[in-house]
Amino acid sequence: xxxxxxxxxxxxxxxxxxxxxxxxxxxxxxxxxxxxxxxxxxxxxxxxxxxxxxxxxxxxxxxxxxxxxxxxxxxxxxxxxxxxxxxxxxxxxxxxxxxxxxxxxxxxxxxxxxxxxxxxxxxxxxxxxxxxxxxxxxxxxxxxxxxxxxxxxxxxxxxxxxxxxxxxxxxxxxxxxxxxxxxxxxxxxxxxxxxxxxxxxxxxxxxxxxxxxxxxxxxxxxxxxxxxxxxxxxxxxxxx
Amino acid sequence: xxxxxxxxxxxxxxxxxxxxxxxxxxxxxxxxxxxxxxxxxxxxxxxxxxxxxxxxxxxxxxxxxxxxxxxxxxxxxxxxxxxxxxxxxxxxxxxxxxxxxxxxxxxxxxxxxxxxxxxxxxxxxxxxxxxxxxxxxxxxxxxxxxxxxxxxxxxxxxxxxxxxxxxxxxxxxxxxxxxxxxxxxxxxxxxxxxxxxxxxxxxxxxxxxxxxxxxxxxxxxxxxxxxxxxxxxxxxxxxx
DNA sequence: CACTTCATATAGCAACGCTATAGGTGCTAG
DNA sequence: CTAGCACCTATAGCGTTGCTATATGAAGTG
Numbered sequence: 001x002x003x004x005x006x007x008x009x010x011x012x013x014x015x016x017x018x019x020x021x022x023x024x025x026x027x028x029x030x031x032x033x034x035x036x037x038x039x040x041x042x043x044x045x046x047x048x049x050x051x052x053x054x055x056x057x058x059x060x061x062x063x064x065x066x067x068x069x070x071x072x073x074x075x076x077x078x079x080x081x082x083x084x085x086x087x088x089x090x091x092x093x094x095x096x097x098x099x100x101x102x103x104x105x106x107x108x109x110x111x112x113x114x115x116x117x118x119x120x121x122x123x124x125x126x127x128x129x130x131x132x133x134x135x136x137x138x139x140x141x142x143x144x145x146x147x148x149x150x151x152x153x154x155x156x157x158x159x160x161x162x163x164x165x166x167x168x169x170x171x172x173x174x175x176x177x178x179x180x181x182x183x184x185x186x187x188x189x190x191x192x193x194x195x196x197x198x199x200x201x202x203x204x205x206x207x208x209x210x211x212x213x214x215x216x217x218x219x220x221x222x223x224x225x226x227x228x229x230x231x232x233x234x235x236x237x238x239x240x
Numbered sequence: 241x242x243x244x245x246x247x248x249x250x251x252x253x254x255x256x257x258x259x260x261x262x263x264x265x266x267x268x269x270x271x272x273x274x275x276x277x278x279x280x281x282x283x284x285x286x287x288x289x290x291x292x293x294x295x296x297x298x299x300x301x302x303x304x305x306x307x308x309x310x311x312x313x314x315x316x317x318x319x320x321x322x323x324x325x326x327x328x329x330x331x332x333x334x335x336x337x338x339x340x341x342x343x344x345x346x347x348x349x350x351x352x353x354x355x356x357x358x359x360x361x362x363x364x365x366x367x368x369x370x371x372x373x374x375x376x377x378x379x380x381x382x383x384x385x386x387x388x389x390x391x392x393x394x395x396x397x398x399x400x401x402x403x404x405x406x407x408x409x410x411x412x413x414x415x416x417x418x419x420x421x422x423x424x425x426x427x428x429x430x431x432x433x434x435x436x437x438x439x440x441x442x443x444x445x446x447x448x449x450x451x452x453x454x455x456x457x458x459x460x461x462x463x464x465x466x467x468x469x470x471x472x473x474x475x476x477x478x479x480x
Numbered sequence: 481c482a483c484t485t486c487a488t489a490t491a492g493c494a495a496c497g498c499t500a501t502a503g504g505t506g507c508t509a510g
Numbered sequence: 511c512t513a514g515c516a517c518c519t520a521t522a523g524c525g526t527t528g529c530t531a532t533a534t535g536a537a538g539t540g
Binding site: 028030031032 | 526529
């Protein structure tokens with residue numbers, strides 16, 4: 001019954017919960033199943049984790065490490081938007097390979113209670129999008145882009161999980177993914193990639209902004225503000 | 241206790257369930273609450289609806305009529321893609337105004353069990369996208385486009401529901417919506433933004449510069465200067 | 481040794497979704 | 511009018527859920 005004697009009960013509970021979450025098909029996972037598999041009784045669970053959700057949160061943190069590890073390994077491809085695509089695919093892959101764990105992480109929605117994990121995933125995406133922004137590859141602030149992309153990513157994954165396995169069509173994922181990324185990117189070409197060779201730096205961006213601001217005066221700043229702004233921009237631009 | 245005597249119990253159950261789903265804050269709704277409010281006992285519920293989910297499905301069908309009615313009223317604007325935008329907004333609006341009902345409809349995800357309602361919503365969207373396809377306005381088969389857009393729509397709505405009310409930012413919705421629609425449409429609108437007096441390139445450059453400055457703090461500006469600089473940058477980059 | 485602190489077990493509560501069984505109701509057939 | 515027959519509802523309770531009041535054991539400290 002208990003599968004891992006002589007380990008501390010806290011760890012046995014974590015492993016039992018993880019195993020049940022990973023393998024249980026369809027129905028929910030009960031505390032009694034978990035404690036039975038772990039070879040402990042109910043109060044032990046509540047002593048260590050407070051309540052069922054506390055246990056699941058702990059399991060999820062561990063599962064999330066795995067998820068994040070998958071995301072970070074892909075990271076340095078040099079092309080940030082390509083990395084965002086990989087993060088998207090990794091997200092979907094994780095959801096489909098461990099649907100119950102995923103549902104605990106992202107599918108357990110209740111009004112006004114945001115799972116902590118969502119913020120983490122969002123931060124991860126934002127970090128990557130920030131790199132894209134530095135290269136001038138996106139036309140939306142990274143934070144908003146991250147939220148938007150993550151929302152679509154979760155929506156797609158949930159929808160795929162809800163479908164019968166044999167009907168799951170991953171094209172839904174790739175299509176939505178590319179739609180979202182394309183929409184926030186500055187790529188101009190519909191079919192072919194732009195040859196704009198990216199690779200901007202602070203200086204390049206500043207120069208571009210400087211030129212753009214002088215060409216069409218923005219009405220977001222007053223004229224005196226604009227003058228000072230342009231002076232600072234010049235200092236930055238001429239720093240290299 | 242029972243609020244609507246002399247109506248048939250089936251209808252009283254439906255109304256009680258709908259009312260509880262609409263008003264219950266946070267916690268779940270139990271069959272006992274429902275039967276108590278309806279003034280009937282448990283077997284009555286199971287006689288008419290089979291099980292709890294059957295009742296909820298029935299409530300949802302009724303609620304869905306309302307939802308669909310909202311969608312159909314908007315329909316004939318002549319511009320199909322504009323109608324898709326309205327359907328998207330209506331969807332989000334419905335979710336935020338009746339979050340519990342919405343969660344029963346779209347948030348109750350379990351592996352390989354697709355809520356019937358999703359197929360209906362998908363069909364509705366597909367129908368509209370078909371009109372767009374006939375006018376040559378989209379570059380993707382309507383069915384796939386509908387699935388993709390609906391997935392993103394649900395994802396956004398769930399994410400907004402999970403957020404605290406005061407933090408809810410509908411821009412997440414409009415931005416994701418336009419991203420999705422733009423991506424499937426044949427508009428070559430990327431250039432249209434450039435027509436927009438070059439403002440978009442200003443925004444792109446500002447976003448890039450903003451990200452670059454925060455990544456590697458330049459030593460060309462003092463910290464107080466930088467602070468003000470970034471504030472202005474933010475004003476510019478969030479102008480459109 | 482006495483004392484505190486932590487960790488686990490015994491036993492059980494209230495609430496849950498659901499149901500076996502039986503009784504009441506209104507209908508049609510004879 | 512009555513007998514039979516569906517249909518609908520109630521009494522009572524089953525098995526399971528998440529969780530806990532209480533007690534017991536073990537381990538460290540004075």
